[in-house]
Amino acid sequence: MNIFRLIIALIFLGIGLLVGVLNTQPIMLKLLFADIQTSSGVAIILSLLAGVVIGGSIVLATLVLPLYTKLRKANKQAAASSAPPLGTGV
Numbered sequence: 001m002n003i004f005r006l007i008i009a010l011i012f013l014g015i016g017l018l019v020g021v022l023n024t025q026p027i028m029l030k031l032l033f034a035d036i037q038t039s040s041g042v043a044i045i046l047s048l049l050a051g052v053v054i055g056g057s058i059v060l061a062t063l064v065l066p067l068y069t070k071l072r073k074a075n076k077q078a079a080a081s082s083a084p085p086l087g088t089g090v
Helices: 002-022 040-082
Strands: 026-030 035-039
Touching: 002 040, 026 040, 035 040
Parallel strands: none
Antiparallel strands: 026 035
16 A cells, blocks of 8 residues: 555656646746746646645634544543443442
């Protein structure tokens, strides 16, 4: 399984390098307080990376954290129901 992951990672690394090499035209990014000059390949890779990070954050905030909270509550209830009652002297 680890070799499969390595092969997939190398394929995506190659695709990223190909995008960077084929898109060498200089562009000017005008942000609110700064102007950044870079190649279009770097801009494409950075925008894709930003999309992955923002999308992952949205999934984390709207799906993973609520499910984790629900799981913790269910585990607490299961532990409370399987514990012996207090004061039985056992």
